[in-house]
Amino acid sequence: MHMTNQLILSNLQHASKDPSQALFLPPSFGPSQISSEPHRLLLAPCQVSHCRELSSESNTKNTRPPTSIPPIMTTPNTPTGPDLHPDPGPDPESAFLLSAYTRLRATVTTHTTTHPILPTPQTLTQTLSSLPSAPFDLPPSTPSSTLTHLLESILPSLNQQSTSPYYYGFVTGSCLPIAQAADNLVTALDQNVQVHFPQSSSSSSSSSSGWVHSSATFVESTTLSMLLSLLDLPPSRFPAKTFTTGATGANILGLACGREYLISSRLSSPEKSVAKVGLVKACIAAGVADIKILTSKPHSSLLKAAKILGLGEECVLDVGQDDKPWRIDLDKLEPALKEAEKNSTACIIAISSGEVNTGRFATAIFDMPKIRSLADRYKAWIHVDGAFGIFARALPKTDQFLSLRACVAGMELADSICVDGHKLLNVPYDNGIFFSRHPSTLTQVFSNPGAAYLAPPPSSSAAGSQEDGIFGPLNIGLENSRRFRALPVYAVLKSEGREGMEAMFSRMVFLARKLASFIHNCEHYEMLPETENHVEEDIFMIVLFRARNEALNNVLVNRINQTGKMFVSGTQWQGRKAVRIAVSTWRVEVERDAKYVEGVLREVAESFVEA
Numbered sequence: 001m002h003m004t005n006q007l008i009l010s011n012l013q014h015a016s017k018d019p020s021q022a023l024f025l026p027p028s029f030g031p032s033q034i035s036s037e038p039h040r041l042l043l044a045p046c047q048v049s050h051c052r053e054l055s056s057e058s059n060t061k062n063t064r065p066p067t068s069i070p071p072i073m074t075t076p077n078t079p080t081g082p083d084l085h086p087d088p089g090p091d092p093e094s095a096f097l098l099s100a101y102t103r104l105r106a107t108v109t110t111h112t113t114t115h116p117i118l119p120t121p122q123t124l125t126q127t128l129s130s131l132p133s134a135p136f137d138l139p140p141s142t143p144s145s146t147l148t149h150l151l152e153s154i155l156p157s158l159n160q161q162s163t164s165p166y167y168y169g170f171v172t173g174s175c176l177p178i179a180q181a182a183d184n185l186v187t188a189l190d191q192n193v194q195v196h197f198p199q200s201s202s203s204s205s206s207s208s209s210g211w212v213h214s215s216a217t218f219v220e221s222t223t224l225s226m227l228l229s230l231l232d233l234p235p236s237r238f239p240a241k242t243f244t245t246g247a248t249g250a251n252i253l254g255l256a257c258g259r260e261y262l263i264s265s266r267l268s269s270p271e272k273s274v275a276k277v278g279l280v281k282a283c284i285a286a287g288v289a290d291i292k293i294l295t296s297k298p299h300s301s302l303l304k305a306a307k308i309l310g311l312g313e314e315c316v317l318d319v320g321q322d323d324k325p326w327r328i329d330l331d332k333l334e335p336a337l338k339e340a341e342k343n344s345t346a347c348i349i350a351i352s353s354g355e356v357n358t359g360r361f362a363t364a365i366f367d368m369p370k371i372r373s374l375a376d377r378y379k380a381w382i383h384v385d386g387a388f389g390i391f392a393r394a395l396p397k398t399d400q401f402l403s404l405r406a407c408v409a410g411m412e413l414a415d416s417i418c419v420d421g422h423k424l425l426n427v428p429y430d431n432g433i434f435f436s437r438h439p440s441t442l443t444q445v446f447s448n449p450g451a452a453y454l455a456p457p458p459s460s461s462a463a464g465s466q467e468d469g470i471f472g473p474l475n476i477g478l479e480n481s482r483r484f485r486a487l488p489v490y491a492v493l494k495s496e497g498r499e500g501m502e503a504m505f506s507r508m509v510f511l512a513r514k515l516a517s518f519i520h521n522c523e524h525y526e527m528l529p530e531t532e533n534h535v536e537e538d539i540f541m542i543v544l545f546r547a548r549n550e551a552l553n554n555v556l557v558n559r560i561n562q563t564g565k566m567f568v569s570g571t572q573w574q575g576r577k578a579v580r581i582a583v584s585t586w587r588v589e590v591e592r593d594a595k596y597v598e599g600v601l602r603e604v605a606e607s608f609v610e611a
């Protein structure tokens with residue numbers, strides 16, 4: 001634990017340089033200590049529909065319109081001068097939002113300190129009885145009374161998955177204060193990150209305006225490169241990169257690209273690709289009879305992606321090791337590829353880099369180069385589902401993390417990688433990331449054909465810009481219109497830096513390891529999988545365990561959650577009930593939380609009386 005202290009210390013030093021860093025690390029830092037001051041001006045979502053009512057509510061005399069209309073777009077040279085900056089006095093919209101956000105923060109703070117992690121059935125009943133009911137006449141109410149309804153009737157029955165350090169369910173992540181602030185800015189200016197207008201085309205003589213549309217696509221591109229760098233993946237190797245709604249979205253992109261690539265590479269004419277003629281005709285033209293996904297313990301969203309993409313969930317073939325089912329078995333992989341080739345079957349190899357039950361990894365140090373050469377030989381696509389596990393690559397390069405880093409070595413050899421933002425990165429939902437080495441495959445599948453009004457300027461290609469390497473987001477992802485998902489990630493990386501991120505991930509790992517070691521040595525519980533010898537160095541941020549007493553084990557999840565002190569998810573392991581603790585919040589304080597969780601687990605076991 002010496003290392004923990006060192007990391008905390010180095011972060012405190014880091015923090016002293018920049019006051020905003022104080023929000024991140026100091027021990028005994030609780031939600032109530034977050035000053036609302038820095039966030040005051042960054043406002044929460046609000047639809048202003050009653051302007052007249054607002055101006056009277058806001059009790060302000062300064063409601064005169066600006067003397068001149070500010071520009072909609074920004075000039076290439078930042079404009080200055082009084083005309084473009086009318087007096088920003090408290091106009092009705094700002095006055096409402098300011099007071100709304102002040103109220104919101106105060107209510108959240110009180111809620112966090114007075115409510116249990118999950119809402120009680122009574123609070124849920126109260127919320128449900130406050131909702132409009134049939135026949136839904138939709139009578140209007142003022143923004144202010146609507147806000148009161150949200151804060152007093154709805155908020156109390158929401159859970160503390162983000163605000164409590166003791167919510168260990170699923171893999172959820174929390175939300176760093178700077179990410180929240182950034183997300184409020186995203187909402188305040190509500191940019192639609194859709195079309196990319198490169199800088200040169202905007203300022204070229206052929207451009208009518210000489211204006212830049214928005215910096216959002218540039219910021220997204222930079223953010224994705226920063227993230228690649230954090231993950232120790234060479235940005236030049238992953239020219240195709242975009243934000244998705246989450247890891248499910250990124251898995252859909254990965255399998256869609258894999259499917260397209262497998263079939264296109266077996267076609268004599270690209271005119272017959274899946275994107276052009278559809279899956280059935282393309283498969284016939286390519287002589288492909290079937291597509292299989294070879295994997296070990298995949299996340300359920302991978303099966304969902306297979307269903308959506310017309311591959312079918314039964315296309316998934318398990319090539320996991322018998323004693324470590326989360327690990328890819330190379331002795332099964334090669335025969336499976338060979339057999340597939342014989343049957344005119346094309347294959348996607350899906351690497352579960354972070355298995356969601358055990359937190360273990362599909363590969364070890366020398367596996368990826370071998371899998372890559374097999375993929376090349378059999379023309380397979382490698383997709384990595386690294387939703388949370390890929391962040392093991394961002395751990396400090398110290399001995400404590402050597403074996404974890406070995407599990408995520410070689411990921412740069414993949415054709416596509418799925419990453420979650422709203423889990424370990426601690427940015428708000430919805431946030432996922434997709435990286436690929438094959439931009440032309442991505443645009444082949446996702447380019448938005450036709451609509452002239454969405455076309456980028458003439459100087460750039462249809463897919464986006466080849467000049468600056470930035471693709472139009474609508475041509476490389478599911479959505480046409482979407483929010484500026486990059487900004488919270490940008491803010492987190494900018495504010496924490498590599499050092500802050502390393503420290504945050506380290507704290508998650510150290511807490512998980514402390515809990516694993518407690519459970520391993522506790523007479524009431526046992527670590528899973530039982531086939532492992534539970535070396536501390538192998539633990540990432542998920543702890544899977546069960547009670548030794550079968551009767552207690554059957555009710556364990558409920559007993560823990562009924563304490564109201566912490567929340568865990570139940571699961572099954574080898575046909576028996578099991579409990580998972582997933583540590584993925586920035587709020588972790590290793591010593592404090594280890595003591596707390598150990599106390600709860602002891603209390604639950606010691607107070608259990610068999611019926």
Ligand SMILES: *Cc1c(COP(=O)(O)O)cnc(C)c1O
Nearest residue numbers: 246247248249299301356385387
């Ligand atoms: C959570 C998770 C997913 C699905 O992610 P969403 O963000 O919930 O869509 C996919 N794969 C793994 C390994 C996960 O942990």
